[in-house]
Amino acid sequence: MPLNIAILASGSGTNAQAMIDKAAAGLLDVDIRLIAGNRPGARVFDRARAAGIPHLALDHKTFESREAFDAEMVAAIRQSGAEYVVLAGYMRLLSRVFLSAFAGKIINIHPAILPSFPGVHGGADALAYGVKLTGCTVHFVEEIMDSGPVIIQAAVPVNAGESEDALMNRIHPLEHRIYPQAVQWLAQGRIRVENRQVFLAPSDTPRARRSPDDDWLVWPPLEEGF
Structure with a gap:
């Protein structure tokens, strides 16, 4: 069974693209269940759309706190079914809300x-x-x-x-x-x-x-x- 992952990115998403390409080539045993980030205009979402991968852009500036933003992101990742979180140029410090939700299952x-x-x-x-x-x-x-x-x-x-x-x-x-x-x-x-x-x-x-x-x-x- 493939490993279900969510990729979080804030920019162009070249590391996300490397994983998309490896998975498409059958070399990486993952199911990318979600690509998410905090900058709605980031190029990584173009990459997600091109690959047909569900994606979510949440503007952190619209949330009252880091914890509130992270709680929304955690809910989306859990709903996607992802088991691991892969940070790929994600320019946000994670709060305890996020870290406790995926303890030991976040890599960067x-x-x-x-x-x-x-x-x-x-x-x-x-x-x-x-x-x-x-x-x-x-x-x-x-x-x-x-x-x-x-x-x-x-x-x-x-x-x-x-x-x-x-x-x-x-x-x-x-x-x-x-x-x-x-x-x-x-x-x-x-x-x-x-x-x-x-x-x-x-x-x-x-x-x-x-x-x-x-x-x-x-x-x-x-x-x-x-």
Whole structure:
């Protein structure tokens, strides 16, 4: 049985599109029951319409509190039948109302190697600091922002003097690979969390092929199809 998920996004939705594409190709065992967000004009809803996926745009500015907004979002997600919530560029801090409703079943992607450079400017902060490696992280969501147990990370080299756009253009393609991979592991029931450690059960699936020229590292390794 596929894993029922809801995707929450606030922007263009490229990570949502990566999951839509993987699911359509039969590589990701999920049923995307809902794509929702807090910005009615966001491009992610065009992607949802194009894929025939139910979608919901709630303008957070029309709610009296963060908790009231989250309660409405929780109700919609529950009604959709989604079991897991996948945050894909969702630019809202989740209240306890949301976190308690889906405890242990919310995941996020962050454009840096956590715990370094948390927050909305992770990529820019890593570049400004002058690190030699950065990348992206898929993690479970907890009350403290960008603090939950890590599922998978990808690292890329940082070239001195390069622009943020150039750096992110190398990170984004890896986001589009590691995020669906993490969701697939959840769909397969292979993820277990103990004391912040995320354990991945073994599989017979071969690893994804790497080119000798690839300048990135992903751990745990990507599997075939990702």
